[in-house]
Amino acid sequence: MESLFGVCSNSFLPSIQTHKNSVFLPSFNSPHLPRIKSQNWVSLKPHNFPPFAASKKRELKCISSDERLGTSVDEDDSLKTGVRIKNLAVFVSGGGSNFRAIHEAIVRGEVHGRFVVLVTNKHDCGGAEYARKNGIPVIIYPNTKGEPEGLSSNNLVAALSTYGIDFILLAGYLKLIPSELIRAYPKSILNIHPSLLPAFGGKGYYGQKVHKAVIASGARYSGPTIHFVDENYDTGRILAQRIVPVIANDTAEELAARVLRQEHKMYAEVAAAICDERVIWREDGVPLIQSKANPEHYS
Ligand SMILES: Nc1nc2c(c(=O)[nH]1)N[C@@H](CN(C=O)c1ccc(C(=O)N[C@@H](CCC(=O)O)C(=O)O)cc1)CN2
Numbered sequence: 001m002e003s004l005f006g007v008c009s010n011s012f013l014p015s016i017q018t019h020k021n022s023v024f025l026p027s028f029n030s031p032h033l034p035r036i037k038s039q040n041w042v043s044l045k046p047h048n049f050p051p052f053a054a055s056k057k058r059e060l061k062c063i064s065s066d067e068r069l070g071t072s073v074d075e076d077d078s079l080k081t082g083v084r085i086k087n088l089a090v091f092v093s094g095g096g097s098n099f100r101a102i103h104e105a106i107v108r109g110e111v112h113g114r115f116v117v118l119v120t121n122k123h124d125c126g127g128a129e130y131a132r133k134n135g136i137p138v139i140i141y142p143n144t145k146g147e148p149e150g151l152s153s154n155n156l157v158a159a160l161s162t163y164g165i166d167f168i169l170l171a172g173y174l175k176l177i178p179s180e181l182i183r184a185y186p187k188s189i190l191n192i193h194p195s196l197l198p199a200f201g202g203k204g205y206y207g208q209k210v211h212k213a214v215i216a217s218g219a220r221y222s223g224p225t226i227h228f229v230d231e232n233y234d235t236g237r238i239l240a241q242r243i244v245p246v247i248a249n250d251t252a253e254e255l256a257a258r259v260l261r262q263e264h265k266m267y268a269e270v271a272a273a274i275c276d277e278r279v280i281w282r283e284d285g286v287p288l289i290q291s292k293a294n295p296e297h298y299s
């Protein structure tokens with residue numbers, strides 16, 4: 001049977017003739033295809049339709065990779081589990097490796113979300129370039145001499161309100177998130193920090209500076225922390241941490257690389273949990289993650 005493959009994604013792909021009669025189509029520019037705003041690969045198969053040669057107008061059934069993986073996404077983006085695919089915003093300042101790791105987990109079908117917008121204070125950073133290549137809109141914040149196109153805090157909140165965002169993920173973003181945005185997205189903004197908070201956090205602690213301080217302290221362990229964002233740097237409720245050993249003669253670069261590998265894994269798992277609505281708040285205000293494998297377990 002002839003089969004068509006396309007990407008229902010924020011990425012805009014040109015039509016590509018692949019092997020016999022298989023064609024990649026831009027999912028939402030083609031007149032024949034329903035618009036599905038998913039970031040999953042889609043297998044578009046002729047669904048009991050006449051052979052292509054016999055019909056000019058071809059209607060196709062759009063089957064997401066989730067369906068191939070045993071879950072299905074229907075028109076309103078709800079999974080078989082009844083949980084809606086979540087709209088994610090990401091904030092970056094540099095290479096965006098955490099952003100890429102989560103995006104790759106989305107494409108693999110492990111995270112039931114989609115990135116709808118990226119915000120950065122550096123219009124030409126690696127994270128912004130990756131977003132543009134994947135058809136994800138880029139917003140500059142804040143407005144500075146170096147970034148005259150940047151938005152003010154109020155205009156940022158207004159701009160983001162048009163994307164139907166469920167969660168905001170900070171991933172190597174180095175500017176203070178304004179209180180206007182925190183009020184607009186309560187318990188919905190997460191940040192990843194490369195040390196075991198509250199140790200080695202706060203103003204002045206970012207990037208390699210964190211790992212240099214850890215090594216200078218003689219600490220035997222470090223590791224990433226994911227926390228909810230409040231008005232101050234790194235003081236929000238901690239959601240997840242991982243332990244990473246500090247080796248006797250570690251350089252800051254070696255420790256940074258070891259921690260970063262765990263960041264990528266942990267942030268993808270936390271993103272999956274928030275999109276699956278598996279984060280709950282204990283009565284004393286502590287957020288917990290419900291295990292996907294064993295729903296009776298929380299961590
Ligand atoms: N309201 C909040 N905003 C941000 C938080 C937060 O917890 N609450 N987290 C940071 C990320 N971060 C640590 O995880 C962090 C980033 C930057 C700094 C810092 O000292 N920045 C310098 C400026 C650096 C630069 O412009 O290159 C500074 O403010 O002087 C500390 C911690 C993201 N935003």
Ligand SMILES: NCC(=O)N[C@@H]1O[C@H](COP(=O)([O-])[O-])[C@@H](O)[C@H]1O
Pocket residue numbers: 092093094095096097098099171172173192193194205206207210260263
């Ligand atoms: N205090 C904030 C901070 O230091 N964040 C750190 O910046 C790096 C960004 O990497 P990435 O841009 O490749 O994701 C990551 O290690 C992240 O934990």
